[in-house]
Amino acid sequence: MASREDRFVALMRALAPDSAARGLLDDAAVIAFGSETLVVTHDMMVEGVHWLPGQDEADIAWKLVATNLSDLAAKGAQPVGVLLGYALGPDDARFARGLGEALAAFDVPLLGGDTVAGAAGARSHGLTALGRATTSPVPGRNGARPGDTLWLTGAVGAAMLGFEALRDGVPDRDTGAFRRPMPRLAEGIALAPHVSAMMDVSDGLLIDAQRMGHASGVTMAIASAQVPFAESLPPSRQREAMAWGDDYELLFTLPPGVMPACFAHAIGCVTEYRDNNILVDDAVPQGSLGYCHDLPNL
Amino acid sequence: MASREDRFVALMRALAPDSAARGLLDDAAVIAFGSETLVVTHDMMVEGVHWLPGQDEADIAWKLVATNLSDLAAKGAQPVGVLLGYALGPDDARFARGLGEALAAFDVPLLGGDTVAGAAGARSHGLTALGRATTSPVPGRNGARPGDTLWLTGAVGAAMLGFEALRDGVPDRDTGAFRRPMPRLAEGIALAPHVSAMMDVSDGLLIDAQRMGHASGVTMAIASAQVPFAESLPPSRQREAMAWGDDYELLFTLPPGVMPACFAHAIGCVTEYRDNNILVDDAVPQGSLGYCHDLPNL
Numbered sequence: 001m002a003s004r005e006d007r008f009v010a011l012m013r014a015l016a017p018d019s020a021a022r023g024l025l026d027d028a029a030v031i032a033f034g035s036e037t038l039v040v041t042h043d044m045m046v047e048g049v050h051w052l053p054g055q056d057e058a059d060i061a062w063k064l065v066a067t068n069l070s071d072l073a074a075k076g077a078q079p080v081g082v083l084l085g086y087a088l089g090p091d092d093a094r095f096a097r098g099l100g101e102a103l104a105a106f107d108v109p110l111l112g113g114d115t116v117a118g119a120a121g122a123r124s125h126g127l128t129a130l131g132r133a134t135t136s137p138v139p140g141r142n143g144a145r146p147g148d149t150l151w152l153t154g155a156v157g158a159a160m161l162g163f164e165a166l167r168d169g170v171p172d173r174d175t176g177a178f179r180r181p182m183p184r185l186a187e188g189i190a191l192a193p194h195v196s197a198m199m200d201v202s203d204g205l206l207i208d209a210q211r212m213g214h215a216s217g218v219t220m221a222i223a224s225a226q227v228p229f230a231e232s233l234p235p236s237r238q239r240e241a242m243a244w245g246d247d248y249e250l251l252f253t254l255p256p257g258v259m260p261a262c263f264a265h266a267i268g269c270v271t272e273y274r275d276n277n278i279l280v281d282d283a284v285p286q287g288s289l290g291y292c293h294d295l296p297n298l
Numbered sequence: 299m300a301s302r303e304d305r306f307v308a309l310m311r312a313l314a315p316d317s318a319a320r321g322l323l324d325d326a327a328v329i330a331f332g333s334e335t336l337v338v339t340h341d342m343m344v345e346g347v348h349w350l351p352g353q354d355e356a357d358i359a360w361k362l363v364a365t366n367l368s369d370l371a372a373k374g375a376q377p378v379g380v381l382l383g384y385a386l387g388p389d390d391a392r393f394a395r396g397l398g399e400a401l402a403a404f405d406v407p408l409l410g411g412d413t414v415a416g417a418a419g420a421r422s423h424g425l426t427a428l429g430r431a432t433t434s435p436v437p438g439r440n441g442a443r444p445g446d447t448l449w450l451t452g453a454v455g456a457a458m459l460g461f462e463a464l465r466d467g468v469p470d471r472d473t474g475a476f477r478r479p480m481p482r483l484a485e486g487i488a489l490a491p492h493v494s495a496m497m498d499v500s501d502g503l504l505i506d507a508q509r510m511g512h513a514s515g516v517t518m519a520i521a522s523a524q525v526p527f528a529e530s531l532p533p534s535r536q537r538e539a540m541a542w543g544d545d546y547e548l549l550f551t552l553p554p555g556v557m558p559a560c561f562a563h564a565i566g567c568v569t570e571y572r573d574n575n576i577l578v579d580d581a582v583p584q585g586s587l588g589y590c591h592d593l594p595n596l
């Protein structure tokens with residue numbers, strides 16, 4: 001059964017016939033503008049959904065910037081600037097500080113936005129990131145072809161462990177992977193001219209690989225023994241980590257015989273469609289594939 | 299004393315040194331991109347602040363589009379597309395319907411966005427509107443000069459009356475001005491090459507005129523007898539209507555002797571700074587000038 005979000009996105013798709021929208025199936029809109037190509041993305045974060053109540057506002061700001069820039073990275077785009085939609089909260093100065101740190105770290109200016117107050121209950125913020133395409137065509141999720149190799153720029157699982165440590169107040173545990181993710185901007189720009197498909201892993205390796213397989217009309221066959229995991233992850237939790245997002249690595253495909261322009265791990269191959277858009281060790285994965293917005297309490 | 303929003307915006311200004319951000323003092327960011335100029339704005343709407351709980355979701359969607367396009371109108375920009383940040387709610391299909399009606403009415407495509415669920419309490423949505431500048435330089439709030447005439451494209455007060463009728467459930471009263479504002483896109487494009495300054499009136503005629511006066515370092519001297527009001531507005535409420543927003547008319551200045559390229563009302567003149575950035579009938583206005591986000595209950 002389609003989730004509420006899926007149903008809403010299907011309604012939206014009917015309103016987005018423009019090719020720049022890429023059928024709302026991609027990480028960002030890609031718009032021919034003047035003599036160049038503009039890449040634009042907008043992501044929201046909601047208290048209690050994307051961050052823990054009481055979490056440091058500076059980290060929330062950082063993550064809001066990083067997750068949007070990760071969408072630009074998936075397109076190989078160079079950031080041009082961001083617009084912030086901000087709900088005033090308990091510590092606006094801390095938020096401003098974290099925002100400043102992120103903008104400085106990724107060398108991107110704040111260009112505008114909006115500030116609101118007065119909402120009772122959970123706050124939410126939005127960020128729009130604008131980028132300049134560095135290659136043409138701009139990579140999408142839909143270009144993976146049978147015979148391609150599937151690659152991942154880095155390990156998964158650290159964000160999950162960081163989230164748990166933060167939630168449970170575990171001292172001396174590194175929570176940075178969850179609080180302060182690093183978008184793979186340089187890698188995205190290096191890879192973009194060569195990949196057949198690319199996206200960032202935000203909701204979980206399995207669900208995101210499935211989305212790429214679906215958009216490309218192929219099967220992504222992942223070999224779980226080749227997937228890189230965070231060093232501190234217990235082997236018993238590897239399957240779980242493949243369905244937990246927030247690590248913001250880049251997932252991409254290359255034609256056979258082409259090696260990546262940056263360090264990456266070959267984690268599987270692309271085949272003609274068989275049984276499902278994703279297979280793990282030649283079987284259809286059971287259980288959760290990743291984060292889904294269709295929460296049962298709504 | 300500075301409001302919480304003012305203090306936060308001051309922190310943001312330090313992060314926005316790029317000239318495209320216009321010091322966060324304008325309706326939109328203006329970015330040289332490729333061979334053209336991109337105009338981008340992002341506005342949010344919050345339940346209980348920008349719309350009444352229980353209000354028709356289709357009207358909320360319409361207004362979210364219209365208010366952002368109004369910012370593009372203030373720059374004389376032609377809309378290119380919008381990105382939606384949507385919090386799933388009680389009637390997503392109605393929201394989608396109103397969004398579709400607005401996008402069709404203003405001939406602008408949906409390009410992307412994000413959908414979230416799970417927030418307890420008030421929902422909020424955001425919209426980013428992208429436009430193409432049609433004139434150079436792109437008008438700002440800061441170009442009003444002593445000797446200019448101050449103009450307004452239409453009446454104020456109808457949105458206030460519409461809001462009250464909707465809130466109080468008054469039958470047979472036209473609430474369209476509040477529910478379904480019309481951005482002055484064609485007027486903005488016609489006016490942009492000629493104005494010395496332009497903005498849209500979203501928070502109230504007086505507060506917005508004050509902002510233009512402040513950005514330009516001048517005094518806006520409004521003659522209240524020249525301000526056009528909604529026909530149904532009781533004369534006793536004219537002062538109140540000048541401090542109520544949501545009418546989305548364009549406020550602009552023209553050099554002496556220049557007539558507007560569209561129908562408009564001359565409502566005052568620009569002088570060297572004296573006493574205040576806004577005067578009404580030669581006096582500093584007392585009391586509220588318009589909508590302010592610094593709500594006392596926070």
